[in-house]
Amino acid sequence: MRKHTITAIICLAGALVASAVAGASFLAMRKPDVIVNGPGVSEKKMLSDWFPGLKGTPGDTEVYILKGADDGASMLILGGTHPNEPAGHLAAIVYIENVVPKTGTLYVIPRANASGFTANDPQEGAPQRFTIQTPNGPRVFSYGSRATNPVHQWPDPNVYIHASSGQTLSGSETRNLNRGYPGRPDGTLTEKVCYGIVQLIKQQNVTITVDLHEASPEYPVINAIVAHPKAMTLASDTVLGLEMQDIKISLEPSPVNLRGLTHRELGDFTDTLPLLMETANASQGRLRGRTDEALVLTGKDKWYVRAQKLGRLYVPYDEKGHPIEERVGRHVTAIGEILTSWNLEHPEEPLEFENIPGYEDILAKGVGAYLLPAPAK
Ligand SMILES: [Zn+2]
Known part of the structure; x- marks a missing residue:
């Protein structure tokens, strides 16, 4: 009896220690990453400035405004719609920390689903964060979940019904920001974030x-x-511009029957021209092996090399993988090409940003060369 009591106390103490360590690690993800205001940032606001219903909620998120000296057109960059897709998040941050607008206004939301950055997906074995080395020391970024943290939006329905179309998807998609547009002011937290982004697009x-x-x-x-x-015209001109730089990219029309996505609903419900871009990230794939920080950064995975040899992939894939420099470089450069294409077609309403890092430079120097020193604590 006495021996059992001692065993029980030891097990209980072990469980408490494990819970304390795991709990602290989980809660640490709620601390937002450092993002430094670059030379072009004129103002930092919150999404709740456009939709007050988000104020004080875990869905509220930073909006960086880079306003040129001259009026022109405007662009919104969304990073972190899916917080387990680090190239999108980092490319948005590279714009915030480097780009100087000359004509027109740039809005950047680097953590579109801020709640999704506070947790990562269960049973995926993904790292909670990854480090980019810079000339001024390391910068650390969160590797979050594809969807809104269930602590912030719970429970999921068995079937998710997209509000404006009635389309049905699996229940967990109710927390996917890129299935919730155009959003609802009185909907779920995810729908409120979608609604806030739509309000920003409409009001600005x-x-x-x-x-x-x-x-x-x-x-x-x-x-x-x-x-x-x-x-479509803007996108096809952009693809041609990228091909001239030897960057292979395909062009896909937004499917009419897949609802709730930015490239569909923002086009249907607002006057903005919506484009969505994808790069190849092995760390979110289903065929990957060991999932760690190295995989996030190098994109090297022997199982993907094998899958490529079997003809199962849609991108070239060899031992070199798809490193973060290539993926961030593609996003950064493609946005630059969108601007060039826009300006060729609309000289009367230009959108001109300077200091956009070049693709070859990002490949050669790494993403860290385009991140500013984090302020001392
Ligand atoms: Zn995504």
């Missing part, structure tokens, strides 16, 4: 919206731009 009359993503190498829409019909 945003000309072009670019939503930055990554996808598994076995997913058919990859190394691609997906465009709403009204953004």
Whole structure:
């Protein structure tokens, strides 16, 4: 009896220690990453400035405004729609920390689903964060969940019904920001964030919206731009511009029957020209092996090399993998090409940003060369 009591106390103490360590690690994800205001940032606001219903909620998120000296068109960059797609998040941060607008206004939301950055997906074995080395020391970024943290939005329904179309999807998609547009002011937290982003686009009359993503190498829409019909000319000019730089990218029309996505609903419900871009991220794929920080950063995985040899992938894939420099470089450069294409077609309403890092420079120097020193604590 006495021996059993001692065993029980030891087990209980072990469980308490494990819970304390895991709990502290889980709660630490709620601390937002450091993002430094670059030379072009004129103002930092919150999404709740456009939709007060988000104020004080875990869905409220930073909006960086880079306003040029001259009026022109405007662009919104969405990073972190899916917080487990780090190239989109980092490319948005590279714009915030480097770019200087000359004509027109740039809005950047680097953590579109802020709640999704406070947890990561269960049973995926993904790292909670990853480190980018810079000339001024390391910068650490969160590797979050694809969806809103269930602590913030619970329970999931058995079937998720997209509000404006009635389309049905699996229940967990109710927390997927890129299935909730155009959103509802009185909906779920995820729908409220969608609604807030739509309000920003409407109130600021945003000309072009670019939503930055990554996808598994076995997913058919990859190394691609997906465009709403009204953004198709802009997207096809952008693809030609990228091909001239030897960056292979495909162009996909936004499917009419897949609802709730930026490239569909922002085009249908607002005047913005919506584009979505995908790069190849092995760390979110289903065929991957060991999932760690190295996989996030290098994209190297022997199982994907094997899958490529079997013809199962939609992107070229060899031992070199798809490193973060290539993926961030593609997003950063594609946005630059969107601007060039826009300016060729609309010289009367230009959108000119300076200091956009070049693709070859990002490949050669790494993403860290384009991140500013984090302020001392
Ligand atoms: Zn995504």
